[in-house]
Amino acid sequence: MDSGQAAGVNENDLSEDEDEHGLSESSTVETTAPLQPNSYARFRRKFVAMKNFLLQTDDDDNFNSEYVPNHRMLPIISGIVIPFSILLEIPGLTEHWYIITENNVTVSSRKNSVLLDVGLSISMACALIANLAIISRFLEKKVRTSTLIAIGALSIHDIVNIVAVTIFGVIHRFDDGFTYGQSFWFTVCSTIASFLTNITLIVDYVRTPDFAQSSSGLTRKQRSLLIVVMLLLVWIAIGGLVNSLLMDLSFINGMYFTVAVIETIGFGDIVPRSPGARIFTGLHGILGILNLALVIGTCRDTVIEGFEVAYRKHLNTFSDRHKARVAHRHEKHVRKETIKKQLKGAGLPIYVKAIGISGVFKSGMRTLHLNEKALTQEQKTAAALEAEEILNGPDEMNIGRRSTLLSQLSIKNEATKRFQKEFVVKLTIVWSLFLTFWLIGSAIFMATEGWSYGGAMWFCFESFTTIGFGDRTPDTPAGRSVFIVWALLGVGAMTILISVLSEAFSSRYQSAIQAHASHTIDMGAVKIAEAMPEPKPMPDSLQRKQPEHMDSHWLPRRSVSCPHIRECNRKESIEVDVAGATEDRRTRGQCLRGNR
Numbered sequence: 001m002d003s004g005q006a007a008g009v010n011e012n013d014l015s016e017d018e019d020e021h022g023l024s025e026s027s028t029v030e031t032t033a034p035l036q037p038n039s040y041a042r043f044r045r046k047f048v049a050m051k052n053f054l055l056q057t058d059d060d061d062n063f064n065s066e067y068v069p070n071h072r073m074l075p076i077i078s079g080i081v082i083p084f085s086i087l088l089e090i091p092g093l094t095e096h097w098y099i100i101t102e103n104n105v106t107v108s109s110r111k112n113s114v115l116l117d118v119g120l121s122i123s124m125a126c127a128l129i130a131n132l133a134i135i136s137r138f139l140e141k142k143v144r145t146s147t148l149i150a151i152g153a154l155s156i157h158d159i160v161n162i163v164a165v166t167i168f169g170v171i172h173r174f175d176d177g178f179t180y181g182q183s184f185w186f187t188v189c190s191t192i193a194s195f196l197t198n199i200t201l202i203v204d205y206v207r208t209p210d211f212a213q214s215s216s217g218l219t220r221k222q223r224s225l226l227i228v229v230m231l232l233l234v235w236i237a238i239g240g241l242v243n244s245l246l247m248d249l250s251f252i253n254g255m256y257f258t259v260a261v262i263e264t265i266g267f268g269d270i271v272p273r274s275p276g277a278r279i280f281t282g283l284h285g286i287l288g289i290l291n292l293a294l295v296i297g298t299c300r301d302t303v304i305e306g307f308e309v310a311y312r313k314h315l316n317t318f319s320d321r322h323k324a325r326v327a328h329r330h331e332k333h334v335r336k337e338t339i340k341k342q343l344k345g346a347g348l349p350i351y352v353k354a355i356g357i358s359g360v361f362k363s364g365m366r367t368l369h370l371n372e373k374a375l376t377q378e379q380k381t382a383a384a385l386e387a388e389e390i391l392n393g394p395d396e397m398n399i400g401r402r403s404t405l406l407s408q409l410s411i412k413n414e415a416t417k418r419f420q421k422e423f424v425v426k427l428t429i430v431w432s433l434f435l436t437f438w439l440i441g442s443a444i445f446m447a448t449e450g451w452s453y454g455g456a457m458w459f460c461f462e463s464f465t466t467i468g469f470g471d472r473t474p475d476t477p478a479g480r481s482v483f484i485v486w487a488l489l490g491v492g493a494m495t496i497l498i499s500v501l502s503e504a505f506s507s508r509y510q511s512a513i514q515a516h517a518s519h520t521i522d523m524g525a526v527k528i529a530e531a532m533p534e535p536k537p538m539p540d541s542l543q544r545k546q547p548e549h550m551d552s553h554w555l556p557r558r559s560v561s562c563p564h565i566r567e568c569n570r571k572e573s574i575e576v577d578v579a580g581a582t583e584d585r586r587t588r589g590q591c592l593r594g595n596r
Contacts, residue, residue, distance in 0.1 A: 072204060072208065072217035073306065074200045074201075074203060074204040074217070075137075075138070075200075075204060075216055075217035075218055075222075076217075076218060076222045076225065076226070076302070077196075077197075077200045078134060078197050078200045078201050078204070079134060079138060079218070079222075079225075079226035079229075080225070080226065080229055081193050081196055081197045081200075082127075082130065082131050082134055082154075082193070082194070082197045083131065083229060083230050083233045084189075084190075084193045084233065084485060085127055085157075085190045085191075085193040085194040085197065086124070086127050086128065086131060086190075086233075087233050087236070087237055087255075088186045088187070088189045088190035088193065088481075088484075088485065089120070089123065089124055089127060089161075089186070089187060089190040090124075090186075090237065090251065091182060091183040091186045091187075091250075091251050091252045091255075092120055092183045092184070092186050092187035092190065093117070093120045093121065093124055094183070094251055095181065095182070095183035095250060095251060095252065096109040096110060096111060096112060096181055096183065097110075097112055097116070097168060097180065097181050097183055097184040097187075098110040098172060098178045098179075098180065098181065098184075099178060099179060099180075099181040099477075100177055100178050100179070101179060101477070106181070106250075108178075109181065110178065116164055116168070119160050119163075119164050120160075120161075120164065120187070122156075122160055123156075123157045123160040123161050123164075126153040126154070126156045126157040126160070127153070127154070127157050127190075127194065129149065129150075129153040130149070130150040130153035130154045130157065130194075130197075133146045133147070133149040133150040133153065134146070134150050134201075137150065137216050138216045138218055138223055138226060139216075140215060140216055143211070143212065143214070143215065143216055144211055144212040147201060147204075147205055147211070148205075150201055151198060151201050151202060151205070154194055154195075154197060154198040154201070155198060157194050158191060158194050158195050158198060161187060161190065161191040161194070162191060164187070165184070165187060165188055165191065168184070179477075180477070180478075181477050182250070182252040182477035182478070182480060182481050183252065184477075185477060185478045185481040185482070186252065186481050189481060189482070189485060193485075204217065219302075219305065221298065221301050221302045221305055222302050224298050225295070225298045225299055225302050228291065228294050228295045228298055229295055231291060232288075232291045232292060232295050235262075235284075235287070235288055235291055236255060236258050236259060236262065236288070237255070238284075239254070239255075239258035239261075239262075239284045239288065240252075240254035240255030240256075240257075240258045241254065242254075242280055242284070243257055243258055243272075243277070243280070243281070246272070246274065246276055246277040246280060247270070247272060247273070247274075247277050249270070252477075252480060252481065252484075253270065253480065255484055256270070256474075256480045256483065256484055257270045258284070258288070259483070259484050259487050259488065260468070260487075261281060261284075261285045261288065262285060262288035262289055262291075262292050263292065263466055263487055263488075263491050264289060264466050264468075265462075265463060265466050265467075265468035265487070266468045266470075267468050267470045267473045268468075268470040269470065269473045269475075292491075295492070296491070296492055296495045296496075299492055299495075299496060300495065300496055300499040300500075303430075303496055303500070304426075304499075304500065331387075331391060334387050334390050334391055335383070335384070335387045336370065338383040338384070338386045338387045338390070339370060339372055339375065339380075339383045340370070341383070341386070342375055342379045342380075342382060342383045343371055343374065343375065346374075346375070346379065348371060348374045348375075349371050349374075350370065350371060351368040351369065351370060351371060352368065352369065352371045352374075353368060426500050427500065427501070430493075430496055430497045430500045430501075431497065433493050433496070433497070434493050434494065434496075434497045437460075437464070437486070437489060437490045437493045438457065438460050438461070438464075438490075439457075441456075441460045441482075441486050441490060442456040442457040442459075442460050443456070444482050444486070445459060445460065445474065445479060445482070445483075448474070448476050448478040448479040448482065449472075449474055449475065449476055449479050451472065455472060458472065459472040459474075460490065463483075463487055463490060463491075464487070464490035464491050464493070464494040465494060466491065
């Protein structure tokens with residue numbers, strides 16, 4: 001009795017164990033604790049995620065799929081310029097606008113009014129809101145709403161800045177020994193950048209059809225460019241702040257020094273003296289140079305991508321128009337042949353003389369036209385049905401074969417012209433961009449620094465080539481304010497010019513090598529074919545009938561690119577066209593003689 005109860009208890013305990021674990025006592029399973037990802041794996045995942053975000057290597061499917069891609073150029077201008085507007089407005093809010101300088105050194109200044117500080121604070125807040133809205137738009141988050149918020153915030157920003165700069169200039173228009181400081185000119189540059197961004201946003205919003213469903217207008221490369229540009233500007237702002245503290249400089253001069261270091265210009269007018277300043281300059285400069293190189297490389301890829309997309313669109317449009325013209329000519333020819341067939345079947349003349357306005361028959365073969373009016377409605381219907389059957393038949397897959405054969409010899413010339421046109425377009429755009437930065441920058445520095453135009457051009461050259469001799473450096477507040485923005489854009493323009501030139505000449509060199517290799521292979525194939533022994537004649541029952549001009553080329557060809565085969569195809573197609581044209585002229589002549 002006790003043993004039975006004990007057995008029952010054991011069975012119940014066993015069933016409970018089975019219910020809890022899903023296994024019997026006889027089952028043996030190795031149980032191990034779940035593997036926890038180590039720190040290296042977590043770091044690697046985060047690094048890969050950051051790389052994918054910066055370089056935008058993920059597919060576009062990861063973004064909101066409710067928008068239809070409509071890539072445009074104006075949004076990229078908006079995304080690049082708006083961070084400059086915020087960066088340039090920081091000195092206007094933190095430093096004095098009205099100063100006295102001696103030998104380009106500030107010796108006295110007047111505090112900004114409270115109203116000016118409040119207005120600039122509101123302006124800065126609007127610029128930040130606009131920048132966040134533009135970032136949201138580029139991430140495909142409520143594109144239409146984000147764009148409208150950005151336009152509204154930038155409009156308020158521009159109005160406040162224009163009013164502040166104008167009133168300040170009117171009040172201090174008299175010569176009292178003071179002059180406008182660097183912060184004033186930075187605010188002017190910030191307003192210009194903001195106004196340009198606002199114009200691009202408005203134009204893009206108005207010109208884009210169905211804007212709410214047209215996406216942000218950026219490709220993955222363009223999004224990557226905007227991200228790395230924003231990171232570079234943030235890095236410059238941090239460097240300017242720290243350098244101004246370590247080297248006892250103003251924030252503007254700190255940014256000026258930071259830009260000269262990151263671009264490896266090295267004028268030598270500002271030099272770090274303390275160990276802390278040198279250590280920070282070395283570390284910050286290395287990372288800044290890498291960031292600038294990433295920006296330039298991404299900018300190059302984006303520009304070349306834009307060239308290729310625009311050129312392909314042009315080629316596709318041209319190809320579609322050409323195909324439409326070929327199809328229209330073919331359809332017209334088929335309908336004409338079916339009408340001629342109906343006229344022949346009815347025993348009617350195919351061509352008749354045209355009648356002038358006065359009712360007199362015109363003379364000459366060119367006055368003949370197809371006698372379509374002589375057909376009855378039933379015959380016209382039959383001709384139309386036959387034409388539709390021919391046009392919709394399976395043989396229409398070979399439409400354009402004759403024209404393709406006739407144009408085979410011009411394929412190489414067409415490809416060469418296409419490459420030359422693409423090369424000229426690329427070169428013209430980048431040269432125009434480069435010369436614009438050079439000439440306009442020279443004019444600005446001539447006005448701000450009092451240099452000759454030739455001296456200003458020399459300074460611009462040694463700046464955007466990063467030679468940096470140091471014989472000429474901007475010393476005035478306005479000159480350094482302009483240099484910070486101009487230097488970044490100028491070095492980028494120079495790098496894009498060199499990149500496009502190298503890419504274009506590399507493509508031309510590769511094209512020449514490939515053409516030479518193709519010609520060598522073709523000539524080698526011809527020599528091998530000519531060196532082969534003459535084949536024995538085949539029985540008449542096994543020989544294929546060939547056109548007369550192809551009898552001498554009965555040798556088997558190993559490649560479609562053989563020049564003999566291309567020549568045979570060309571002669572065959574020309575003979576067919578000449579025979580058709582001769583028959584057409586003979587028919588017209590018979591009709592003309594019959595009418596006479």
